[in-house]
Amino acid sequence: MLESRHLRTFHEVITTGSFTAAARSLGYTQPAVTQQIRALEREAGVPLFTRKGRRMCVTEAGQMLARHAEVILGKLRDAQQQLQALARLRAGRVRVCAFPSANATLIPDAVAALLAEHPAVRVELQEAEPPESLHRLLAGECDIALSFSYPGLRAEVPPELAEIDLLEDQLVVLLPAGNQLVRRRAVRLAELAQARWVAGCSRCRANLLQICAEDGFEPDVVFTTDDNLALQSLVAAGVGIAVAPSLVLSFLNHRQVTGRVIEPRVVRRVSAYALREHLHLSATELVLEHIRSAAASRNGC
Structure with a gap:
């Protein structure tokens, strides 16, 4: 040995x-x-x-x-960190890692409701795009991870992780004020084939390329950013248009930017993940319960 x-x-x-x-x-x-x-x-x-x-x-x-x-x-190293994570969970400390638009929407609602009922539970927040969030979970660097996937681009979930479906997040096109398509309730991507585009994170960019290819064109991507505020500013300034999830609309800051749903409907699947052996711990159950409740409220909107 x-x-x-x-x-x-x-x-x-x-x-x-x-x-x-x-x-x-x-x-x-x-x-x-x-x-x-x-x-x-x-x-x-x-x-x-x-x-x-x-x-x-x-x-x-x-x-x-x-x-x-x-x-x-x-x-x-992973085993040691997961054991340390287990000890923290038993003490009521939960580390949640989510992507930016979830941290701006689902997580504040969930944590506020949780702390109102269970003030002794300590929730620590992290931010990372997938698949980095799942890598952190497997390495014991967080206890719950929120991630998203697109149709046709879904990665295999490691067997040691439990997946909890949260919601379908419909995608929208972000258009600058003055664009003639703002008058419409829905937009077909093919109508924007000649536009310049601003792309998001690597997973979002891959989805943009795929859905545009399905509509028969390759988007002219002139800028890439995973910062939602920067994305909005670039659209408002007329640098390009963008595809974004509906969650972003709840914190759309620019009056010069309007979101219009894509026709036919395109969605991404938002899910929560935890190590299977941690699901029975009360701290994990409580946080997941409130995240599911926050997601259900938005699903019903």
Whole structure:
């Protein structure tokens, strides 16, 4: 059985390129690093390094172990962080990571209602676009993640995560004041084929390219931003038009910008995620319950 501390030292030697640099990085003496590597070689049953002149070179076995060490140590870090997350949840501390438009709409409603009923629960908020939010959840850096997906662009959900459907968020076109299509209740994308476009995050941009392709054209994307306020400002200034989720309309700040639904209807699916083994914890259940309630209120609008 390989000792994890020996594996960490070995990984540091590989990463830094020498025993001396690894010792400096880990706060060990060089003889201590040498002893741990020798112990690891005894555990492995094969030499991991060979000397060529004054240089220490990694053997074929060492190269193979280096590839596994990266994965093993990453899994150990994830496990440790998930255990720490479990301890925080039992103490009533919940970290929620959501994408910007959810943090501006669903999360304030959910947290306000939760704290009114359960003031002892501590909710800490983070912000990240998917799939980064799910990566944080798997790494134990948050306890609940909100994410969205588009038809045809849906990524596979890791089996250790539970998915809770929240709402269908209809997409709209953001148009500047003066655009003749503002007079309409709905707009077909093909009518905007000659326009310049402002795209959102990478997942939103991919969806924009797909739905425009389905309508027979490639959008002329002149600017990309995942900042909703910047997106609105660019549309208001006439730089381009944009596709945005309906959630954005509730905090549309520019009077010079109007949202019109896309015809035929296009939606994104908004979901919440948590580790399956954390679902039974009361703090997780409470927060998810209030997020679902906030989503249901908007679904009914």
